Amino acid sequence: MRVVKWKNGCLSMLFWILCASAIAFGASQGVVFEDANRNGVLDLGEKGIAGIPISDGASVSLTGPRGTFEFPSNRPVFVSPPNGWWTDRFWLPPGKGLHFALYRIDVPTHFRFIQVTDIHLMPKAEGNLRQFVDFANASADIAFVVATGDLLMAAGSLAEHNQVEAAFGEYIDIMSHLEVPLFNVLGNNDCACKLPRDDPYWHKGAYRALLGPTWYSFNYGGWHFVVLDTNHPGCPTWESLPQEQFDWLLQDLALIPPDTPLVLFSHVPLFLCQHFKELLQVLSGHRVKVAASGHLHVTAECNVKFPQVIAGALSGRWWKGGGLSWE
Numbered sequence: 001m002r003v004v005k006w007k008n009g010c011l012s013m014l015f016w017i018l019c020a021s022a023i024a025f026g027a028s029q030g031v032v033f034e035d036a037n038r039n040g041v042l043d044l045g046e047k048g049i050a051g052i053p054i055s056d057g058a059s060v061s062l063t064g065p066r067g068t069f070e071f072p073s074n075r076p077v078f079v080s081p082p083n084g085w086w087t088d089r090f091w092l093p094p095g096k097g098l099h100f101a102l103y104r105i106d107v108p109t110h111f112r113f114i115q116v117t118d119i120h121l122m123p124k125a126e127g128n129l130r131q132f133v134d135f136a137n138a139s140a141d142i143a144f145v146v147a148t149g150d151l152l153m154a155a156g157s158l159a160e161h162n163q164v165e166a167a168f169g170e171y172i173d174i175m176s177h178l179e180v181p182l183f184n185v186l187g188n189n190d191c192a193c194k195l196p197r198d199d200p201y202w203h204k205g206a207y208r209a210l211l212g213p214t215w216y217s218f219n220y221g222g223w224h225f226v227v228l229d230t231n232h233p234g235c236p237t238w239e240s241l242p243q244e245q246f247d248w249l250l251q252d253l254a255l256i257p258p259d260t261p262l263v264l265f266s267h268v269p270l271f272l273c274q275h276f277k278e279l280l281q282v283l284s285g286h287r288v289k290v291a292a293s294g295h296l297h298v299t300a301e302c303n304v305k306f307p308q309v310i311a312g313a314l315s316g317r318w319w320k321g322g323g324l325s326w327e
Contacts (some may be wrong), residue, residue, distance in 0.1 A: 010109050028056065028077050029070035032063045032099025040088065042099045053080040053255050056094075057213050059242070060251035076208055078216045081251070082105050086220075088181065091212035108221045111143040116269075117294025118313030120189065121171050122153035125319045129174050132314060137179045139319055142149060143220060144180050146227075148294045149187025149267025150310065153318070155206065156237075159194040164201050168210045186214045187267040187295070193235035203235055215245045217252050223261045223289075226252070228279075230268035230293075238276040246282050264291040271304035280305055 032052045033042050048067020053060060055078055058072040063069050071077060071094075078091040079100045086105045088271075092098045114136055121129055136145055151171050158164045175182055185209050195202045204214055214229040226249065232240040263285075268277055270291050288306040299312040 010026055017165065019044045027072050027074045028094040028098060029096055030068070030077075030092075030100065032067045032069065032079055032100040032102060034074065035101035035103045038101075038103050040101045042101070052082065052085070052102070053252070054078070054100070054214070055248065055252070056081070057215060057248055058183065060248065060255065060256055076213045078213050078307070080217045081219060083219050084221055090181075091216065093209065110141070111221045112141055113143050114139065114145045115148060115265075115292050115311050116145060116314050117148040117311045118150040118187070118297060118315055119147065119171075120150055120153040120313070120315035120318055121167070121174075122319065125315065126170065126174065128314075129321070131175075133174060133177050137177070142180050144183060145178055145291060146183045146185065146265055146292070147175070148185040148265055150189040150313075151187060152190055155190050156188075158192060161195060161204075164192045164195065164206045164212070168206055172210065183218070183225075183227060183265070184211045185267050186229055186231055186323055188231055188237040191231060191235065191237050193237065204231070215248060222262060224256050225263045225265065228264060228270070229265045230266045230273050238274075239260050239268045239272050239277055241270070241276065243275055243278065246278060249282050253282070258285050261289045262286050263289055266291065268292045268295045269293040269308055269310055271302075271308060
């Protein structure tokens with residue numbers, strides 16, 4: 001886990017510590033609105049916001065004049081608030097009448113966030129994860145937390161639907177006590193490959209249903225952040241960049257100026273993944289500042305086309321070592 005500080009466009013590693021009536025019918029439809037009173041509810045008098053990037057992971061569009069949108073797919077829908085806007089819930093499951101509540105924020109000139117990776121949550125480690133949440137909440141000036149995959153010890157070893165749901169539920173419950181937004185990244189151990197293939201939670205199904213899209217983006221402080229999926233589309237999983245996300249990424253990046261500083265998050269280090277060369281083609285012409293990942297349970301930095309940093313695992317040697325220290 002590490003805390004990262006951003007200031008005036010420069011990256012500094014501090015320390016490693018670790019509405020809807022106006023749109024046509026579709027599978028998902030709704031409105032992005034300005035939540036003036038920040039209660040998360042579309043109240044009388046609150047208006048939709050035009051021109052907000054929104055996606056179902058396949059296509060990216062801008063909200064209409066009244067903040068409306070629609071998508072034909074049955075995939076999670078997520079909003080990518082531009083700089084100066086923020087939200088407490090960036091994704092919603094597919095459906096009708098979706099409401100994304102955005103509110104205005106000052107664009108910070110510098111900020112910090114925490115990356116935590118390879119949590120490998122298991123029953124005996126629940127207290128340790130709660131310690132991390134307490135630590136994050138006590139840290140000064142943290143804008144958000146990014147958990148870069150392998151959130152669970154082994155969702156892939158669970159053979160029953162309710163077991164998978166309970167494992168994700170425990171993670172969600174503990175992390176819900178964070179006082180800043182949480183952005184999750186899918187890891188290979190978060191894929192439920194032991195379930196029957198007709199179970200809606202099979203493979204990435206549980207993650208998508210409970211934690212949202214496996215690739216998405218957001219903006220903060222003049223930076224553009226992109227979360228990528230480094231897991232093969234089928235079981236067993238291996239280090240691969242599903243090419244379907246490249247079509248989405250091309251659309252996503254087309255909406256930002258090429259000189260926007262860009263940060264990539266993934267579970268597996270990108271340079272180890274199949275289709276890395278194709279990813280480089282998509283990123284061509286953009287200002288990639290750093291790619292942050294985990295997976296290897298080591299702390300490392302390298303430069304493969306752009307700076308790539310690998311965070312050490314919160315779980316260490318899968319929780320078999322000594323007690324946690326936050327020194």
